[in-house]
Amino acid sequence: MIVRILEEGQFEVADEELAALNRLDDEVEAAVESGDRAAFARSMAALLDAVRSTGTPLAAEALQDSDLILPPADATLEEVRDLLSDEGLIPG
């Protein structure tokens, strides 16, 4: 499975890791919904670290789309909210 961290690149992550990533992702989602900044920062960092530590970076010239896409490491809670709305951060 391929996971992209925006502004950082793509990682190949073993499918077995998905359950763990989903748990962390749920925490991020809950934090975004409740607007809890501290929990958001903590859970985002944990999620991104999990991808970086369990995954291996994909070659730069690989032309594969990702199964999952994660916000950039320095994204604020508001930016993630914008990213989830269709008119959000992604241009084009």
Place this chain on the structure above:
Amino acid sequence: MSIMKRISLIFRSKANKALDRAEDPRETLDYSYQKQIELLSKVRRGVADVATSRKRVELQAAQLQQQSDKLTAQAQQALSVGREDLAREALTRKSGLTGQLEGLKEQQAQLQGEEEKLTLASQRLQAKVEAFRTRKETIKATYTAAEAQTRINEAFSGISEEMGDVGMAVQRAEDKTAQMQARAGAIDELISSGALDDASQVSGGDDIARELAAMSSQSDVEAELAALKAGTTNQGALESGNVTPSAEETAPTHEEGTA
């Protein structure tokens, strides 16, 4: 639905919309390649813009540092002639600059980070654009329009995701840089209006320097007088009381600020 899933779906739907535009899917390849080249030059411009902002902030920091050092020297000078009040004033002004200076250093680090991130993004995009170009030529040469469709989809979705990512990175860097430029503009204005210079200009209204100059010429007079009184036997008195306004108190150079 999870955050990761939702973001990837949004990216995919944007890619699909772009893919649907052309009648012959092979035209899509050329069109997309065109867009990729445009984005590549945009991200390179972005790197250059951020670098320019970073250099501007560095220049400002250097100017403030110079002012700050000057104020320290003035405080020492004031103390050496027993004017604690003047020394205090110089140090008070210096502490105002210190806050600005810390802010600038923080900005410089942030801009450096943006610059590095965009540089990496541009390298990744460059590699993908090259891979795409190779694949595009193969597809166009080997397959009919109908056959090409799936292969185009494969190549296309990977690159368009990257383009969405890079496009977003450039946008975010631009926004951040614009915010910092507004602050940098305010500091430039402060420097050129003389608000920051006041304390270190010898001519034109620097009260600390003026008073120090007056004090030191006064102490020169006193020292010389003392030396005269003591006769030629006491040469040392001249040196010990000799506090002249030094050469470093020339007008500060802030023309560079416009660079």
